Amino acid sequence: MKCVFENEYQNIPELTKGGITRYVENHLPPGSFLSAVICGDLYTAVRRADPENQKAIVLIARWFDSYFPGLTGRENFSNWINKKENA
Numbered sequence: 001m002k003c004v005f006e007n008e009y010q011n012i013p014e015l016t017k018g019g020i021t022r023y024v025e026n027h028l029p030p031g032s033f034l035s036a037v038i039c040g041d042l043y044t045a046v047r048r049a050d051p052e053n054q055k056a057i058v059l060i061a062r063w064f065d066s067y068f069p070g071l072t073g074r075e076n077f078s079n080w081i082n083k084k085e086n087a
Helices: 014-026 032-039 042-048 051-067 074-085
Strands: none
Touching (some): 014 051, 032 042, 032 074, 042 051
């Protein structure tokens, strides 16, 4: 994903970047960890994170909050996914 915020984005684990790209650009639901981060469910996100994402969870959450706040939160997450289905 080409990103203006390359400094922050480059520190996100590669597999997680794929989920971010599919979610942001294609309205596809990411895996359980990233879905929990996007929805703001920290407890679930921590439980589902692999070791790489455990180290990056705060960065990922801040990155979404800073650059895609309209796509975060449970309701926005559902609306974004449904937008693809209704297109």
